[in-house]
Amino acid sequence: MKNIVVLVSGGGTNLQALIDAERSGIIKGGKITCVISSKEGAYALERAKKSDIPIRVIPRREFPDSLSYSRAILKALDEEKADLVVLAGFMTILDECVTREYAYKIINVHPALIPSFCGEGFYGLKVHEAALGYGVKVSGATIHFVNEKADAGAIILQGTVDVLPDDTPETLQRRIMENVEWKLLPKAVSLFCQDKIRIRDGKAYAEE
Numbered sequence: 307m308k309n310i311v312v313l314v315s316g317g318g319t320n321l322q323a324l325i326d327a328e329r330s331g332i333i334k335g336g337k338i339t340c341v342i343s344s345k346e347g348a349y350a351l352e353r354a355k356k357s358d359i360p361i362r363v364i365p366r367r368e369f370p371d372s373l374s375y376s377r378a379i380l381k382a383l384d385e386e387k388a389d390l391v392v393l394a395g396f397m398t399i400l401d402e403c404v405t406r407e408y409a410y411k412i413i414n415v416h417p418a419l420i421p422s423f424c425g426e427g428f429y430g431l432k433v434h435e436a437a438l439g440y441g442v443k444v445s446g447a448t449i450h451f452v453n454e455k456a457d458a459g460a461i462i463l464q465g466t467v468d469v470l471p472d473d474t475p476e477t478l479q480r481r482i483m484e485n486v487e488w489k490l491l492p493k494a495v496s497l498f499c500q501d502k503i504r505i506r507d508g509k510a511y512a513e514e
């Protein structure tokens with residue numbers, strides 16, 4: 307069984323999708339052993355507590371810079387013996403001291419079709435505002451490995467939804483979460499835990 311450590315900052319609907327998928331047997335070969343939040347009071351922590359998953363809070367605001375914060379996260383991941391780290395609505399970019407140590411062991415969910423609307427500054431509703439501002443007709447979400455560049459690691463899975471003429475950032479966000487994020491994130495985690503993701507030439511290939 308692989309130890310899955312989930313990093314969160316907010317509401318935690320993706321964490322909930324992972325918890326539900328684990329309970330219903332969709333995630334094979336792994337168990338969520340710890341949830342770490344970058345914010346005190348994040349609702350994601352309540353979700354973890356309700357499911358009896360151990361929590362840790364490492365507040366970003368208590369650290370002067372990304373490096374010192376990332377070192378604290380690295381220490382926690384090592385202590386938790388993490389085999390897989392999942393960034394599920396985690397709103398802090400991790401320094402390469404973490405991404406190197408956990409190369410191809412950190413998975414992120416990004417709410418757009420990478421390489422569009424991604425990188426520093428593109429997170430949460432801002433991503434959907436940008437997509438609507440551009441006028442794209444489809445959007446979606448990307449599950450990818452995390453490397454030293456924001457949203458630039460190997461893509462594992464992507465899924466799309468139509469953008470509707472009267473969409474707001476909120477309605478588009480919700481459609482992408484329901485139809486793509488909450489399904490593909492657990493699927494990617496299960497593939498990882500069963501050693502069904504291969505890396506070739508820096509690209510990820512999932513065995514279905």
Ligand code: GAR
Pocket residue numbers: 315316317318319320321350394395396397415416417428429430433479483487
């Ligand atoms: C999700 O839409 C996730 O894709 C996005 O934030 C939301 C978190 O929701 N993540 C990012 O923008 C990271 N760059 P949740 O807390 O309910 O899972």
